[in-house]
Amino acid sequence: MKFSQKIVCMMLLVLAAFFSIGGYVLVNGSFRDRMNNAAQQEQGIHAMLCGVVEDRYLDASGQGEETGTAFWAGARLQEQACSFRLTRSGELLCTGGDAMPQADALAALGDGQSLVTRLDGRVLRCYRSELLGGMTLDSAFDVTQIFTEREQGLNRFLVLEAAVLLAAAVVVWFLSRRLTRPLADLTAASERIAAGDYALRTNVRTGDEIGVLSDGFDRMAAAVQDKVAALELSVQQRDDFVGAFTHELKTPMTGIIGYADLLRTMQPDPLEQREAAGAIFHEARRLESLSGKLLQLMGLEETPVELVPVELDRVLAGAIGAARPALDGRRVDCPLCGAVVLGDADLLTDLFLNLLTNAAKASGPDQGIAIRTAPADGNRLAVTVEDHGRGIPADQLDRVTEPFYMVDKSRARRQGGSGLGLALCGKIAAAHGGTLTLASTEGKGTAVTVTLALAPQKEEQP
Numbered sequence: 226m227k228f229s230q231k232i233v234c235m236m237l238l239v240l241a242a243f244f245s246i247g248g249y250v251l252v253n254g255s256f257r258d259r260m261n262n263a264a265q266q267e268q269g270i271h272a273m274l275c276g277v278v279e280d281r282y283l284d285a286s287g288q289g290e291e292t293g294t295a296f297w298a299g300a301r302l303q304e305q306a307c308s309f310r311l312t313r314s315g316e317l318l319c320t321g322g323d324a325m326p327q328a329d330a331l332a333a334l335g336d337g338q339s340l341v342t343r344l345d346g347r348v349l350r351c352y353r354s355e356l357l358g359g360m361t362l363d364s365a366f367d368v369t370q371i372f373t374e375r376e377q378g379l380n381r382f383l384v385l386e387a388a389v390l391l392a393a394a395v396v397v398w399f400l401s402r403r404l405t406r407p408l409a410d411l412t413a414a415s416e417r418i419a420a421g422d423y424a425l426r427t428n429v430r431t432g433d434e435i436g437v438l439s440d441g442f443d444r445m446a447a448a449v450q451d452k453v454a455a456l457e458l459s460v461q462q463r464d465d466f467v468g469a470f471t472h473e474l475k476t477p478m479t480g481i482i483g484y485a486d487l488l489r490t491m492q493p494d495p496l497e498q499r500e501a502a503g504a505i506f507h508e509a510r511r512l513e514s515l516s517g518k519l520l521q522l523m524g525l526e527e528t529p530v531e532l533v534p535v536e537l538d539r540v541l542a543g544a545i546g547a548a549r550p551a552l553d554g555r556r557v558d559c560p561l562c563g564a565v566v567l568g569d570a571d572l573l574t575d576l577f578l579n580l581l582t583n584a585a586k587a588s589g590p591d592q593g594i595a596i597r598t599a600p601a602d603g604n605r606l607a608v609t610v611e612d613h614g615r616g617i618p619a620d621q622l623d624r625v626t627e628p629f630y631m632v633d634k635s636r637a638r639r640q641g642g643s644g645l646g647l648a649l650c651g652k653i654a655a656a657h658g659g660t661l662t663l664a665s666t667e668g669k670g671t672a673v674t675v676t677l678a679l680a681p682q683k684e685e686q687p
Contacts, residue, residue, distance in 0.1 A: 228408060229401040236397045237390055244389065248382040256375040260368065264339070264350070267366045270307055271352045274364060278311060279357050292358065294318055308349075308365040313358065324349060325365050334363075341368070348372045407435045411442055423450040480508040530656040532567040534680035537608070540570055541596060544577035551582045552594075559596040564606050566677040568657050573677075576653040580610040580673050583647065587614030587671060605659070605676050613670040622665055626651045650675070 285292045297311060297319035308322025315328075326344055334340055334353040341350045349365040356362055407429040414427045426446060429439035484501040487493065493501065538561050545557050566573075577596075584594045592613045601607040617625060626647045647661075654661040654675050665671035 227405075229398070229405045232401040232405070233394060233397050236401075237394055240393050241386070241390055244386050248379075248386060252375060252378045252382055255378065256371065259371050259374075263366070263368060263371060267307070267339075267350060267352065267364075270366075271354065271362075271364045274307070274309060275354050275356060275362055278360065278362055282356070282358050282360070286358075308367075310363045311360060312363075313360045318360065322365065324367060325363070326351060328363070331363050407431055407439065411439060414442070414446075418446055418449070423453055478508075478512070481505050481512075530569050530572060532569065532657065532678075534565050535568045535570045535573060537562060537564045537566050537573075537598070537606070537677075540568075540573045541577055541608075543570075543574045544581055547574065547578050548581040548585065551585045553585065553590070555585055555588060555590070556593040557581065557596065558593060562598040562606075564598060565680040566606060567680050568677060572653045572656070576650050576675065577608075577610065579647070579650050580675075583673075584610055584612035584614070584671070587616075588612045589614065601676050604679050606679050607674050607676050609672050609674040611670065611672040616667040616669055616671055617663070617665040618667050619665075622663055625663065626661065647673075 282292055285296060290296060294316070308325040309320065310317065310325050310328070311319040312328065324344055324347055326342055326349065330342060331340065331351055331353055334351065336353065336355045339350055339352045341348065343349070346369075347367055348369045348371075350368050351363060351365045353364075354362050407427075410429060411427055414425055417425050423446065426443045427439045428443070430436055431439075481504075484504045488498065488501050541559055545552075545559060548557075581594060588594065595609075595611045597609045597611065599607045599609070647663075650673070651661045657677055659676040659678070662674045663671060664674070
């Protein structure tokens with residue numbers, strides 16, 4: 226059953242219950258009032274009839290007359306507005322009216338009590354009183370009209386209730402359809418989103434709980450869309466990574482195989498042999514560097530880095546020393562800062578070694594490299610490696626941290642690059658809870674900034 230149908234059924238049940246209770250109370254209240262008013266009149270007539278009987282009995286007794294059946298037959302009691310029966314010791318003295326229950330039916334009545342009974346389709350209310358001389362007076366009043374009017378009132382109310390419920394059903398049905406239309410829109414939207422339409426939004430604005438539900442649904446759909454986009458991007462990046470890795474692996478292998486085949490199948494002169502061996506050595510070193518950086522990337526993704534206090538000056542000095550061959554005599558301006566950061570000394574050395582190597586490749590022989598430090602937000606330190614080389618085009622600046630991405634592939638391969646250096650630097654910075662940002666102007670140089678957390682200062686002993 227649909228929710229709108231449930232609303233209609235529940236509303237009709239509630240209306241029917243309250244309407245029925247109200248109608249029952251109203252009709253029966255009116256019925257009881259009429260019965261009570263009639264009872265007061267009936268009791269007055271019955272009391273008056275009792276008084277007439279006792280007065281006649283006392284008059285007859287005072288005059289010494291017999292008060293048997295013959296006496297009461299001429300008493301003209303039939304003029305009273307009720308049916309009655311006067312008995313003494315089971316003997317019928319007088320009766321009147323057209324409807325009187327059998328004496329056995331009224332045997333349970335006590336003095337001054339009343340009883341409602343049915344006789345030949347009529348409803349009678351009977352009274353009994355014990356009189357002087359051992360006489361008993363039973364009277365019966367016809368209240369059929371009151372019961373008939375109650376039945377008619379109930380029937381009219383049932384017809385009215387049916388009409389009201391029918392009209393209410395139509396109104397409630399339209400209202401429930403209007404109220405539940407946003408739910409139907411949400412259901413349709415969920416089915417379309419489940420089918421792949423992640424950009425769909427409900428945009429239901431009702432100002433109530435359904436509107437809040439719609440907002441939550443739209444936020445959930447946006448989160449799902451973002452997750453799906455992230456997954457698609459991740460899959461695309463993985464495919465690009467595999468393709469780039471395969472290409473980067475194939476390029477040196479082609480050179481190695483080619484020069485090795487040359488040495489195997491031909492008898493080159495010593496100069497050619499030396500050239501071939503040098504090419505094989507160069508490409509093999511490229512493969513070694515590629516595999517090493519790739520293993521580092523995989524290790525950073527699988528194993529968390531343990532951060533300990535590290536002297537930044539010592540790390541930078543180690544990186545500069547390791548980068549001497551790549552620097553090829555270029556001057557590195559690196560003033561001491563005396564900072565202690567939280568990190569892994571080996572990984573930080575690799576990070577700055579890669580940045581210095583990239584800066585050296587991008588710079589001319591007479592262009593220097595500078596390493597600067599400055600405070601950053603949140604008790605952090607910003608370390609910037611800046612060169613004055615060729616720079617990076619603005620449209621490629623966001624992609625240089627992607628694995629295997631190279632601005633100038635031919636130049637990078639000539640210089641032994643693999644396109645993994647900045648990607649590795651970004652991973653190391655992220656593993657340290659920091660960021661790697663690049664600022665570059667083509668033809669003027671590039672500045673790469675890494676943020677690192679400063680180690681807490683030890684309290685001095687008194």
